[in-house]
Amino acid sequence: MATLTFEPSGIRDDYARAYLSPMMRAGTREFVANVHARLGVVQGDGFALPIAFDFERGDSYVVSPLSHYVGYGAEELSKLGRPRVEATLRSVLKSVGSGLEASGFDEVVSVNNWLLSTNLWPPLSTSEVRDVLEALVATFPNRPILFRSLDLARNALTFGALSSLGCVPLFSRVVHYQDPRRADFWHVRQLREDERRVRKVPAELVTTFTDDDLARVKVLYDDLYLRKYSTFNPQFTVAFLRNARDEGLLDLRGWRVDGELVAAWGAFVRSGVMTVPVFGYDTAASKKLALYRLSSLEVSRRARERGLLVNASGGVGAFKKARSGVTTVEFNLVFTRHLPWRRRLAWSALGRFLDRVAVPIILHGEY
Template sequence: MLVKVDDVIIPITISDFHPDNTYTVSPYSHYVSYGGFEEVKHLNNPPVEALIKLVMNPVAWYFRRAELDKVVYVNNYLLSTNLYPSVNSEQLSAVGEALIGWFPDRVIVFRSVDQRKNPHVYQALEANGYEMVLSRQVWYMEPGEAVRTRQYKEDVRVLRNHGYEVVDGKDLSDEELARALHLYNLLYLEKYSYYNPQFTLEFMKLARDEGILHMRVLKRDGRIDAVMGFFIRNGVMTQPLFGYDTALPLEMGLYRLLTLITLQEGLQRNLLVHASGGVGKFKKVRGGKSVIEYNAVFAKHLPVRRQRPWKLIKLISDYAIPYFRKMDF
């Protein structure tokens, strides 16, 4: 669905619980299935992992019973990162008030709110009574700063030595698009989690043909080994499509090469790069700066039993945020 206020169009999604929903449409998948049960595997500490799962089991039951997933997500493009259009505080207030009237039995959640690129959104929503709940830690990269780092220069050397050709996604055949989609699936679904966004080949064709995503692939000897796809909004670019052949040796440095061509695209277009979350140390040495991303949550119009799970998530997130900032996730 779409909401229009003045000349600004904002997508919304109406969510209900399903165990296989991606985290982009499900608070339960975000905070429990993915964030609670799957992410703990990366701690590499079996006793701590077992303890967290022991605690999470009753929490998961409670969240389902309290209808945590009965929400309206605002500015939700069904992607990991949702960039904001040019929108002012009055328009944000109007959208919020309208949604409460249209969906009086649902929590209203604005996704992807941070204080780096959209501080006015953060301030306006907070002033309207929204609770800022931890979503994740994300990274912004200034291409003009990144090119001055030693790592950037080393990445350029690696790309040159490996002999990859950077190919525009507009020139890809349907078969090559299928290969690109497979590379995304290898990284973001098979290696990370099936709670991440899942694209179809039909979407890939639409993205190519209509310019929804600007795609670039790394190709050598007729074979595509990595893919990156980005979109631009309000002076920022972000890359929801990112993948490479995980069977190839790590020494190939395909992730770093994708990051390199991302920065080069940003430099060419004079854009700030929203580098999403994860691999913080990698992004930091290339000039990345971290910021906490929030879900802005409004539930005050609902019965207390529906508000309580969000108050619990808020409480936990307030304790977790200093740890996130310290650890460079």
């Protein structure tokens, strides 16, 4: 039987307690600056799924469906390189966004939400999925229940169980899996070329981080993910990184060149899968250092060392596919059957827009 807790002392899983307790006590904004949310945990024997709710307008897409599908989506349009299509879609998104906001679209309960771009799922039985959904609906009878970050490559059983219970899949993004555990993974020409190039880079691997190092990690991440890409990405604070280091919540690694930290990443590991929500490098450094290649290669090496599959998340699809990346579609699944039809309408409209307009364009591109 699944139960909910909103108190740190009620969290049974050690990892979840260490990760979530500081945020529950001090508030999420102290750890992810653009997330204003209340947290809880739905848990059963052998699993603990964080839940997030009561967001604010303009919060990061990791909690806000409105930011995910409208705010971030509008920013992504510039990548199409098709001005007329971009202008049309921007107008459509603006109209869709106004309707969604008026409907209270962000008043959801977001499930398995670690406040990260990629949320890794534990294996759940059909009965466990049913128990989780029933417990959430009983506690939040007036809110849509949104299950984040599921795909058919890794989460087929959970995906199928949720679908059978009436949850509707909504396109989220394209993600890529890499399996460095396989010997043939390392035979790909691009990876061999990466290994050849990075042998020439005078970089020192970093596995121990001081507080000053963590401040530098934040700068590197911010320069890449916030300034180059989007401020809708999660804005991690030094407090988040410090707790991750002190509690061993992220596998932190980096590179120094001439004594300066020039690249760093933090891997989130659950249920035999690794993903890297914290990643940054000195974008002004010489291209001869090949910092992105260097760091990506080390992520794969670390995954091989630990016997882990890599969810390489979204973005730079051509780069990842050239390095044995296998593409799949990630979904959010929403349950609204317990709500009045007017509340359900907004989600139905979004699903139609995604399926008929957004998804064909996205899948045609290199994401």
